[in-house]
Amino acid sequence: MSHPSAVRIFLKTIVARAFPRFVGSYRNRTWIVTETLLPLIGTIAMIYVYRALHAPARYLGFVVLGGVLLAFWQNVIWAMATQFFWDRGQGNLELFAMAPTSLAAILLGMALGGAYLSLTRAVTVLIVVSVLFGVAYSTSGILPALGVFILTICALYCLGMLLASVFLFYHREAWHLADALQEPIYFLSGFYFPIRSLGAFVGGVGSLIPLTLGLDAIRQLILPGTPQFIPLHWEIVAVVGQIVLYAVLSQVSLRYLERLARQDARLILRST
Amino acid sequence: MDIAVETRALRRVYKTRSQEVVALDGVDLRIGRGERFGVLGPNGAGKTTLIKILVTLLLPSSGAAFVDGLDVVTQFRELRHRIAMVSGGENVGFGMLKVKEQLWMFSQFYGMPSNPAKRRIAELLERLGLSDAADRRVSGLSSGMRQKMNLIRGLITNPRILFLDEPTVALDVGAARDVRDEVRRWMAEDPTRTVILTTHYMMEADELCDRVAIVNRGRIVAQGTPSELKQQVQQNAIVDIQLSPGRRLLDALREVDGVAGASVAEQDGIDRFTLLLSSDAALGGVMRIVEGSGREIRGLQKREPTLEDAFVKLVGRGMAEEEQG
Amino acid sequence: MIATIAQWRGFKAATWLGWEISSNWTRPLMFLIYSVLRPISAAFILVVMYRVISGRAPGTTDYLAFLVSGVAFWSFVQYGFAGLSNGMAEDRGEYRMLKYVYTSPVDFYLYLFGRGLAQLASAVASALIVLVVATIALSLPIDPLRVNYPLLVVGSVLALAAVIGMAMAYGFLQLQAVDAHGYGELGASVLYVISGAIFPITVLPGILATIASLSPLVYWMELIRRSLLGSHAIRMFPTLSDADVLLRLVVTTVATLLLAHLVFSWADRRARRRGLIDMESNW
Numbered sequence: 091m092s093h094p095s096a097v098r099i100f101l102k103t104i105v106a107r108a109f110p111r112f113v114g115s116y117r118n119r120t121w122i123v124t125e126t127l128l129p130l131i132g133t134i135a136m137i138y139v140y141r142a143l144h145a146p147a148r149y150l151g152f153v154v155l156g157g158v159l160l161a162f163w164q165n166v167i168w169a170m171a172t173q174f175f176w177d178r179g180q181g182n183l184e185l186f187a188m189a190p191t192s193l194a195a196i197l198l199g200m201a202l203g204g205a206y207l208s209l210t211r212a213v214t215v216l217i218v219v220s221v222l223f224g225v226a227y228s229t230s231g232i233l234p235a236l237g238v239f240i241l242t243i244c245a246l247y248c249l250g251m252l253l254a255s256v257f258l259f260y261h262r263e264a265w266h267l268a269d270a271l272q273e274p275i276y277f278l279s280g281f282y283f284p285i286r287s288l289g290a291f292v293g294g295v296g297s298l299i300p301l302t303l304g305l306d307a308i309r310q311l312i313l314p315g316t317p318q319f320i321p322l323h324w325e326i327v328a329v330v331g332q333i334v335l336y337a338v339l340s341q342v343s344l345r346y347l348e349r350l351a352r353q354d355a356r357l358i359l360r361s362t
Numbered sequence: 363m364d365i366a367v368e369t370r371a372l373r374r375v376y377k378t379r380s381q382e383v384v385a386l387d388g389v390d391l392r393i394g395r396g397e398r399f400g401v402l403g404p405n406g407a408g409k410t411t412l413i414k415i416l417v418t419l420l421l422p423s424s425g426a427a428f429v430d431g432l433d434v435v436t437q438f439r440e441l442r443h444r445i446a447m448v449s450g451g452e453n454v455g456f457g458m459l460k461v462k463e464q465l466w467m468f469s470q471f472y473g474m475p476s477n478p479a480k481r482r483i484a485e486l487l488e489r490l491g492l493s494d495a496a497d498r499r500v501s502g503l504s505s506g507m508r509q510k511m512n513l514i515r516g517l518i519t520n521p522r523i524l525f526l527d528e529p530t531v532a533l534d535v536g537a538a539r540d541v542r543d544e545v546r547r548w549m550a551e552d553p554t555r556t557v558i559l560t561t562h563y564m565m566e567a568d569e570l571c572d573r574v575a576i577v578n579r580g581r582i583v584a585q586g587t588p589s590e591l592k593q594q595v596q597q598n599a600i601v602d603i604q605l606s607p608g609r610r611l612l613d614a615l616r617e618v619d620g621v622a623g624a625s626v627a628e629q630d631g632i633d634r635f636t637l638l639l640s641s642d643a644a645l646g647g648v649m650r651i652v653e654g655s656g657r658e659i660r661g662l663q664k665r666e667p668t669l670e671d672a673f674v675k676l677v678g679r680g681m682a683e684e685e686q687g
Numbered sequence: 688m689i690a691t692i693a694q695w696r697g698f699k700a701a702t703w704l705g706w707e708i709s710s711n712w713t714r715p716l717m718f719l720i721y722s723v724l725r726p727i728s729a730a731f732i733l734v735v736m737y738r739v740i741s742g743r744a745p746g747t748t749d750y751l752a753f754l755v756s757g758v759a760f761w762s763f764v765q766y767g768f769a770g771l772s773n774g775m776a777e778d779r780g781e782y783r784m785l786k787y788v789y790t791s792p793v794d795f796y797l798y799l800f801g802r803g804l805a806q807l808a809s810a811v812a813s814a815l816i817v818l819v820v821a822t823i824a825l826s827l828p829i830d831p832l833r834v835n836y837p838l839l840v841v842g843s844v845l846a847l848a849a850v851i852g853m854a855m856a857y858g859f860l861q862l863q864a865v866d867a868h869g870y871g872e873l874g875a876s877v878l879y880v881i882s883g884a885i886f887p888i889t890v891l892p893g894i895l896a897t898i899a900s901l902s903p904l905v906y907w908m909e910l911i912r913r914s915l916l917g918s919h920a921i922r923m924f925p926t927l928s929d930a931d932v933l934l935r936l937v938v939t940t941v942a943t944l945l946l947a948h949l950v951f952s953w954a955d956r957r958a959r960r961r962g963l964i965d966m967e968s969n970w
């Protein structure tokens with residue numbers, strides 16, 4: 091019996107699953123308020139902490155860039171990794187799971203749809219806070235920084251898929267764990283300070299999160315005077331390695347945990 | 363017979379920290395291609411578990427199941443192209459999408475080309491009288507409209523086997539009839555299509571299904587055409603008695619010689635008893651019990667058997683009693 | 688009397704429900720880690736930011752104590768404000784039970800107060816542990832025997848009443864939106880900036896500093912630091928005595944509660960007029 095190819099279904103699924111997110115962002119504009127104001131206020135609060143300490147201007151830049159990448163981390167955690175928790179509660183998960191598509195495509199669609207909001211949020215933080223507080227960047231580093239940013243986001247989304255597979259199985263506890271891990275991740279990734287301040291060991295542990303090294307590399311590229319954690323080129327190599335590692339792990343994990351979920355009835359439980 | 367669905371000694375146990383619940387206990391089924399097959403039983407009988415296994419969402423604890431010739435455990439990826447499921451009372455999807463957008467989204471998960479999918483959606487919306495609602499948001503639909511939309515979702519991708527899990531639950535009479543009519547029409551379009559329907563509405567199974575399996579406590583207690591099942595009680599006299607409220611009578615009635623089964627349902631303050639009598643002579647014993655109870659007889663009729671009567675005979679109790687445990 | 692007993696039962700049920708919703712998903716140990724991990728990390732972020740700039744110069748522990756005490760007690764606002772206001776949206780959208788509570792004879796204020804108290808209970812453990820861990824790890828000048836407990840308790844009771852009042856009003860305002868996801872956190876983060884929790888409000892630009900000075904939270908933070916740290920407290924209001932700060936807290940709390948009542952009543956009427964209490968917010 092002939093049916094559409096797996097690649098075709100994969101691509102169509104990504105577009106279709108991203109669709110409600112795109113539509114939602116203009117049909118329900120209240121989201122835009124929280125998506126932009128919340129990170130903006132959080133970033134500004136941290137700027138004032140440095141201001142109170144009379145920190146050099148580049149430290150304000152550290153906070154701004156941290157705020158930019160934070161938007162994508164939150165998208166990955168709340169709009170991707172934990173999303174199956176909500177989908178199961180609504181009964182969507184079982185319809186996704188019994189379609190001849192892959193859960194990875196569903197996740198990528200969610201992420202793509204959410205990335206639009208994250209980008210709005212990131213650009214708002216970047217422009218508003220930089221202008222308000224007079225943060226300057228090295229223009230020569232902007233293009234390479236953009237390249238590192240794209241690599242970092244790829245690695246981040248691969249990690250997001252890996253986490254989603256775990257959350258698929260551990261549902262509510264995992265959701266709360268993601269909630270509980272927000273600040274620890276901000277700490278370990280050095281969202282508000284150079285990662286070098288954490289020292290080799292803690293910084294090394296934090297480097298397992300793709301944002302850590304990506305953020306440090308971007309800072310090195312556009313904020314001269316950033317204390318170097320490891321050399322820039324090694325940071326880029328590490329981020330590329332994380333893309334491969336997390337992509338492979340996420341696929342293996344999704345398949346394995348989807349089977350476990352079928353076994354333990356976790357695709358069909360509706361409890362939240 | 364060309365087989366659409368087959369299960370062999372299918373068993374499913376749910377384990378929690380404190381207990382094990384056997385939802386299916388050795389289910390053997392053979393459903394032919396082109397059949398409208400009903401799985402009938404009270405809530406908690408195992409119907410939904412059976413469906414979830416057949417649509418690849420749940421693995422059996424033991425036994426085997428094949429749908430369209432494919433093993434649900436190992437060949438699930440191929441199988442998912444060929445099936446669809448619609449459950450009653452579903453609230454799935456995204457409330458802020460329009461009806462046609464939501465349907466399009468689900469069609470894409472099956473890789474359908476966009477334009478043919480949109481044409482098919484428009485055609486099905488028209489058939490189910492939902493054309494005017496195509497541009498309405500899903501969150502604003504009534505439960506009847508929502509269920510029709512869900513049925514369309516199941517039909518867009520033209521599945522070979524359609525699973526309907528309590529498709530008319532909580533619908534008003536008109537919406538339930540529309541859903542049943544569409545299922546009939548869809549089946550009539552192609553004789554190789556198969557529908558597996560779970561329900562606890564006896565009338566629905568009687569009206570819609572070619573064959574029915576009665577499930578109770580995870581086991582199939584009987585299967586056959588509705589008329590075959592009803593024939594099991596054909597030799598019995600079916601008597602409905604309406605009594606004023608009073609002390610419990612059901613157990614005493616079941617003890618009467620010649621009573622093959624009895625059930626009771628309370629409605630509008632009156633207890634409506636259904637008795638399956640092996641001969642009319644048993645009615646005398648029944649009347650003595652009723653008179654002794656002091657309860658007033660509000661009505662008494664003898665009538666043709668239904669599937670509900672077959673259930674009472676097979677299980678010994680009414681469906682409502684089974685649901686209450 | 689019977690009515691009072693019924694209200695008391697409603698209040699107890701609301702408190703129990705709030706606690707169950709916050710904690711029933713896991714084992715107690717996991718819940719403890721959950722309650723502690725976030726504020727500890729939030730405190731350490733500030734500690735590292737401070738150390739990056741100031742190193743270990745003399746007098747640094749006073750400023751660290753300023754930061755840590757602010758973050759530790761901020762848990763009460765985070766849980767009480769965001770938790771309660773989000774709880775109202777969840778009761779409507781996720782659990783779909785708000786309409787049943789609203790139409791029950793239990794006073795709605797009392798129900799929400801119970802839900803809010805349960806949220807605050809979660810904050811107690813996290814605040815205590817942050818203080819203990821940070822005091823030991825950073826040698827902060829906090830001596831449990833020298834803490835001015837009466838001042839701490841009176842200040843906190845007043846401020847938490849204001850927090851719950853604000854959360855009730857804000858929660859009802861949230862119900863005006865189809866989807867209020869994230870609004871609780873948004874409100875809490877605005878309060879964070881103007882409360883003096885992690886920096887003195889003097890660094891804020893003029894208009895924000897003025898708004899901050901009208902918030903009871905800023906006086907509460909000042910009293911917390913004075914009662915915990917004594918002479919080591921970095922003061923946001925050096926010219927005010929303890930009694931002056933307490934008086935300002937009382938005045939701003941009463942004003943906040945009055946304002947919250949007005950907003951709540953308006954939002955309540957509007958919600959009923961527009962049928963928002965049982966609106967489906969699923970998407």
